[in-house]
Amino acid sequence: MAQEDSTHLRPSLIKHGGLQKFIDSGKTLSVTVSPRDDSIAVYATSNSHARPSSNSSAEYHPIYMAIPHLPPSGERRTFLTDTSVIFAAAQNLVRVAREESVQIPDTVDGIKAMTKLALDYVNHCKECCIYAAQETARRESLQFDADHYRKLYTCFSLFMVLYMPEGGFEDAPVGDELMDWLNTHYIEPSTEDGDRLSSLDRPWEDETFWHYLTRATLRGLSRASAFFLGVLSQHPSPNLQHLSQRLIPLLTNHPRLHQFAAERDFAVASRRWKDKVKSLRLELDRVPEEDREDGFENWWERFSDIVSILEGRGDSVKRIVSELGGDWKEVCAVWSVFVDTRIRRSDLPDLVEDLLDELPPDPTNLEDVIHSSLFLGRPTQALSQAAELDIWLAAHLVDIMESLQLIDVEPDDSEHSIRDHYILSYAEYMRSDPSLWRLTVDYMSSCSEIGKAMADQVLMHVPLRLHRPKGAHEGETEIAQIHAGQLAGVLKEVIATCFEYKREEVRRMICRIAAQTFMQEKEYGLAVSYCASAEDWPGLGRVVDRVLEDYITEGPETFARLVANMSPVLHSLRAAPGAHGVFLHRLMFAVRFAEFHQRRMMGDLQEAAFDLVAMFREDLAPRSWWAVILSDAVELLQHSQSMLFTNNDAVLFLHKLQEIDMRCAQGAQDDYLAILARTMKGAGEKQIFQRLQVIRLVLARYTARCGVIGVGGRTTQGTVY
Amino acid sequence: MxxxxxxxxxxxxxxxxxxxxxxxxxxxxxxxxxxxxxxxxxxxxxxxxxxxxxxxxxxxxxxxxxxxxxxxxxxxxxxxxxxxxxxxxxxxxxxxxxxxxxxxxxxxxxxxxxxxxxxDAKGTVRAIEFAPQHFGLKLASISSDNQLRVYDCLEQPSLTTWQMAEEVDVLNLPSGSRSNNNTANVATPTQQPSTTPEAASASLVAHALQQQQQQQGQPARSGSGNREADGGWCLSWCKDRYWGELIAAGCGASGVVKIIQLTQSRRPFTVLTLDPSPSQTSTNDASGKNAPASDGDTPTPFAITSVAWAPSCGRSYHLIATGGRDGRVRIWRVRPPLPSDELDGEPDGDASEGKWSASIVGDFDDHKSAVGRVEWNITGTILSSAGNDGRVRLWKMTVGNVWRPAGHISVEQADEQQADVDMDADAED
CATH class of the missing domain: 2.130.10.10 (YVTN repeat-like/Quinoprotein amine dehydrogenase)
Incomplete structure (x- = not known):
């Protein structure tokens, strides 16, 4: 996963060595970065910022897309998703501890819980390794091989052995646990060798026999050792027969820490056992030179090696392990079981430093390098190496390391702590798959303010997918739900995430974007409610403007239909306290105006007339719309069956008309007549004034009718609602 | 990659x-x-x-x-x-x-x-960028006439009416401090003699003359190549809301980027000049009287052709990347005035003036040739740059605030590849 790499895009734009020609022809490269997944688009562009001359059109002009990380797929995706659950649990633990203002390492329960979670990580690495090693047909090919997960497994479990001892074992000898770790991950001697040797009548004649026996002893595999020592009772040399019988109980009774309740007992038993080994050495030395060969091997030397391991001779251990192809880790484990049986975790760095001088780690093997850093007690260094191996490892190690106070928690110069740095790098890796945005946000939000702000960026760039798809789609139901006014799909999830992490600013922006989308789709009711949810009152005003614009361009029928679903929102808005002044006022006008047209078209003329009057009486109608409303009133005023307005209403209309005339005379035509002009579709000034004349005439006739009839239609003021 | x-x-x-x-x-x-x-x-x-x-x-x-x-x-x-x-x-x-x-x-x-x-532009418009959305629907442009223009959309649903809210002569823009406006102008490093006559003629009058000449004298657009070699190059808005409207703009061949504050209450002014020349890293314009230093040694003039202001993402500092004809990608860390320096949290008050500062946290010459483009990802954690070496390079911050190369991309054929690549065959990948 190292990123210091170079990539050649294909098909190549420049022939090998052709760069200079490319540059000389006035071209260069340019790049732009995608907010979706940090992928970049690369293209050749004009280098001369002066007026560029057109290049030959015979060339092709490609745009390349490239991405910094391979997006997780197949088993890797599952692995990331599964371990994120553990991460969330760990976060929970840290949060609870913080709320109780305790440090996790200070409480037994805290450590226990954290250890359990770390073990979960280890087990997931193990399972993923086992899964990846299976030779079955898979739906998706593996992104990382079993060996990669094995490395994660060894590193994470070593971290646990060294830094997360079981409760009460913090200051206990570490040998057994190290040897267990080694035996779990680096199995030697191989089972195949064992099977093969055990099938032989005289296995000591096989060249691997003594290697096998020595390695089994080194690794503390007393049962295997004892079995083959037992076989040696058939060996032609009586000395060897005897010695091997003496050795068997020593191996099987090798005192191990876990067999003892107190370390003191362990120490005493170890001393006694060492004495027995010494007496075996004495017996061994008494074997005459001529009996030390069996015609295949110098069995005495081999046997002596085994005894020297038990004796705990450091130099012999190093030599024997090297000869057997073991590395510094094996020496270290053997050392802590046979040489210095009481070695503590805190002593390991010194020991390993010495060992590494003689048996250096393989610098090309990141796994080995990480192991050495962990052994040397350099967690920070281990992290940077882990990040090279797999940022997953660094991120999940650092999270635990910080909670255990193994690393510096203070932010550095860049205002990132070490933990945040690796967590954010990991989150950045996950961004390569946009559909992992939830996990990305979770990890980022677990960091300090900078991480949370980055999570904001990720959240707000999640495509909301509100547009109705062109064809029939699976997702259509969700989109239909959204359009029916429910929260569904991505929008629901994004908003829920905003609530979860209390990112109100982001939520509002998302609502504004949703409102804009709905406005474009003429879903005005939704647009208004999302504006309201974002408390975006200017935006609400723009939706109303757009609606009224639709009246002008599309006519009253369409307008009334589009606005129909706005009125419920209006009612809830008016019920809400602290509202929102001028924009709400405009919304009320639009809704009222639409209701008027709705009723008019339905033939409910009396109610329509009420609406018309109310728009003036309640001062809902903006001046620019007066002329339009009056013009729309003409139809009702001329209604022959009934008098729909009172005399007062008609007078009110006349007043408004008068004001329009007067203002226009003062030069404010644009303010008062522009919209009427637009509804009349390109009518000239003359026609507009004619229209006003018509209104005046109709009004005059109406007031006259009121006068003639005397009672004048209705005299009481129509109630508004 | x-x-x-x-x-x-x-x-x-x-x-x-x-x-x-x-x-x-x-x-x-x-x-x-x-x-x-x-x-x-x-x-x-x-x-x-x-x-x-x-x-x-x-x-x-x-x-x-x-x-x-x-x-x-x-x-x-x-x-x-x-x-x-x-x-x-x-x-x-x-x-x-x-x-x-x-x-x-x-x-x-x-x-x-x-x-x-x-x-409005009197020359090629070289760069445009919409303002961050919290400032409303606004658009900034910079053109080869050295002018930075900021437009406000007045009628949003119709998008038809755009008012030019600011027109800023970037080269001659006064700095934040009122006392030494003039000296700051004189000391603008662009006004070096030779090599780029346009840079020297940056005064309004001269510029107007030049335009006239361009319009009348130049028969076609062919000869104007050199004329436009200077002028405004690039701009980038500050994505953060807290400090008000700020634009980083690169203009002329002075090798500097100016950070310009736009406020309603007064004319735009420069709060900080990012000048990489040795004597004045982190030039603070208010105290920028040390500019004459550049008179002594005359560094080769070069243009900053690309600037990118990273999303601030909760950092207390800003990251601004520049790329220029000097072949360098620079990452500037720009610190706004400390909050305690402000009396009432007003970012545009005089109290906060003069306290913007900058330092270079990354300076890379890996392109070894002109850098034409720098761009950040949305979290401000990866910088991409493209240069005349035919490469796109990525830069990332590592632990300890150290910026490092993080891979590069080439469009040049790799050594081992066959001489001619069948485009159609590869097209699908």
């Missing part, structure tokens, strides 16, 4: 700019061929298909950029024809004659319409 896609032939001529929309699902490209194309990503297979294309200008297009989606689906384009145009995508109605151009052939579901044309 891994190649994930390819548009085999985006335009009929060199692509001059490309810009992803807010979600990265669409890519707008423009070209010397005077056309804009909008490409849509098919997320199921990672391919890009043209959604719309149209002839947008009467000359080569220099830049294209998207407005924030809360204003609608809006593009702006700038051109060598000295105009900036604002485009909006709207749903197509049945009666639509193809006003601009829709998706050819397929059912016309949407169309792009020209909403506004801004014609």
């Amino acid at each position: 891994l190649q994930t896609g390819l548009i085999p032939n985006a335009h009929n001529d060199l692509v001059t700019d490309a810009s992803y929309d807010f979600y990265g699902l669409r890519l707008a490209t423009c070209s010397l061929d005077q056309r804009i194309k909008v490409w849509q990503l098919d997320e199921t297979n990672g391919t890009w298909a043209v959604e719309s294309e149209w002839k947008a200008h009467d000359a080569a297009i220099s830049k294209v950029c998207w407005a924030h989606p809360e204003f609608g689906t809006i593009l702006a384009s700038s051109s060598f024809d000295r105009t900036v145009k604002v485009w909006e995508q709207i749903p197509a109605t049945e009666s639509d004659a193809p006003q601009v151009n829709g998706s050819g052939g397929a059912v016309l579901t949407s169309k792009w319409v020209e909403r506004a044309m801004l014609v």
Whole structure:
């Protein structure tokens, strides 16, 4: 996963060595970065910022897309998703501890819980390794091989052995646990060798026999050792027969820490056992030179090696392990079981430093390098190496390391702590798959303010997918739900995430974007409610403007239909306290105006007339719309069956008309007549004034009718609602 | 880095700019061929298909950029024809004659319409960028006449009325401190003799003369190449809201980037000049009287041709990347005044003046040739740069605030590759 790499895009734009020609022809490269997944688009562009001359059109002009990380797929995706659950649990633990203002390492329960979670990580690495090693047909090919997960497994479990001892074992000898770790991950001697040797009548004649026996002893595999020592009772040399019988109980009774309740007992038993080994050495030395060969091997030397391991001779251990192809880790484990049986975790760095001088780690093997850093007690260094191996490892190690106070928690110069740095790098890796945005946000939000702000960026760039798809789609139901006014799909999830992490600013922006989308789709009711949810009152005003614009361009029928679903929102808005002044006022006008047209078209003329009057009486109608409303009133005023307005209403209309005339005379035509002009579709000034004349005439006739009839239609003021 | 896609032939001529929309699902490209194309990503297979294309200008297009989606689906384009145009995508109605151009052939579901044309520039408009959405629908442009212009959209649903709110002569912009405006002007490093006569003629009068000359004297656009070698290059808005409207702009061949504060209460002024010349890293304009230092040794003048202001993402400092003709990618860490320096939290008060500071946290000459583009990712954690070495390079911050190279991409054929690559065969990858 190292990123210091170079990539050649294909098909190549420049022939090998052709760069200079490319540059000389006035071209260069340019790049732009995608907010979706940090992928970049690369293209050749004009280098001369002066007026560029057109290049030959015979060339092709490609745009390349490239991405910094391979997006997780197949088993890797599952692995990331599964371990994120553990991460969330760990976060929970840290949060609870913080709320109780305790440090996790200070409480037994805290450590226990954290250890359990770390073990979960280890087990997931193990399972993923086992899964990846299976030779079955898979739906998706593996992104990382079993060996990669094995490395994660060894590193994470070593971290646990060294830094997360079981409760009460913090200051206990570490040998057994190290040897267990080694035996779990680096199995030697191989089972195949064992099977093969055990099938032989005289296995000591096989060249691997003594290697096998020595390695089994080194690794503390007393049962295997004892079995083959037992076989040696058939060996032609009586000395060897005897010695091997003496050795068997020593191996099987090798005192191990876990067999003892107190370390003191362990120490005493170890001393006694060492004495027995010494007496075996004495017996061994008494074997005459001529009996030390069996015609295949110098069995005495081999046997002596085994005894020297038990004796705990450091130099012999190093030599024997090297000869057997073991590395510094094996020496270290053997050392802590046979040489210095009481070695503590805190002593390991010194020991390993010495060992590494003689048996250096393989610098090309990141796994080995990480192991050495962990052994040397350099967690920070281990992290940077882990990040090279797999940022997953660094991120999940650092999270635990910080909670255990193994690393510096203070932010550095860049205002990132070490933990945040690796967590954010990991989150950045996950961004390569946009559909992992939830996990990305979770990890980022677990960091300090900078991480949370980055999570904001990720959240707000999640495509909301509100547009109705062109064809029939699976997702259509969700989109239909959204359009029916429910929260569904991505929008629901994004908003829920905003609530979860209390990112109100982001939520509002998302609502504004949703409102804009709905406005474009003429879903005005939704647009208004999302504006309201974002408390975006200017935006609400723009939706109303757009609606009224639709009246002008599309006519009253369409307008009334589009606005129909706005009125419920209006009612809830008016019920809400602290509202929102001028924009709400405009919304009320639009809704009222639409209701008027709705009723008019339905033939409910009396109610329509009420609406018309109310728009003036309640001062809902903006001046620019007066002329339009009056013009729309003409139809009702001329209604022959009934008098729909009172005399007062008609007078009110006349007043408004008068004001329009007067203002226009003062030069404010644009303010008062522009919209009427637009509804009349390109009518000239003359026609507009004619229209006003018509209104005046109709009004005059109406007031006259009121006068003639005397009672004048209705005299009481129509109630508004 | 891994190649994930390819548009085999985006335009009929060199692509001059490309810009992803807010979600990265669409890519707008423009070209010397005077056309804009909008490409849509098919997320199921990672391919890009043209959604719309149209002839947008009467000359080569220099830049294209998207407005924030809360204003609608809006593009702006700038051109060598000295105009900036604002485009909006709207749903197509049945009666639509193809006003601009829709998706050819397929059912016309949407169309792009020209909403506004801004014609104030007296030279090539080289860069445009919409303001961060919290400042409203605003657009900044910078052009070869050295002017930074900021436009306000007055009628948002219609997008037709744009008012020029600011017109800033970047070279002669006064610094924040009122006392030494003039000295700051004189000391502008651009005003070195020789090599670039345009840089020297930066005064308004001279510039006006120059324009006249250009308009009258230059018969065609051919000879004007050198004339336009100087002028305004690049701009980038501060993405943060807290400090008010700030723009970083690169102009002329002085090698500096000015950070310009726009406020309603007073004329724009420079709060900080990012000057990499040795004596004045982190020049603070208010105390920037040390500028004459550049008179002694005359460094080769160069232009900063690209600037990118990273999203601040909760950091107490800002990251600004620059790329220039000197072949360097620089990452500046710009610190605003400490909050305690402010009396009442007003970012534009005089109290906060003079306390912006900057330092270089990354200075890379890996391109070893002119750098034409720098751009941040949305979290401000990865910087991409492109240069005349035919490479795109990535830069990342590592633990301890150390910026490091993080891989590069080449369009040059690798050594081991066959001499001719069959384009069609590879096109699908």
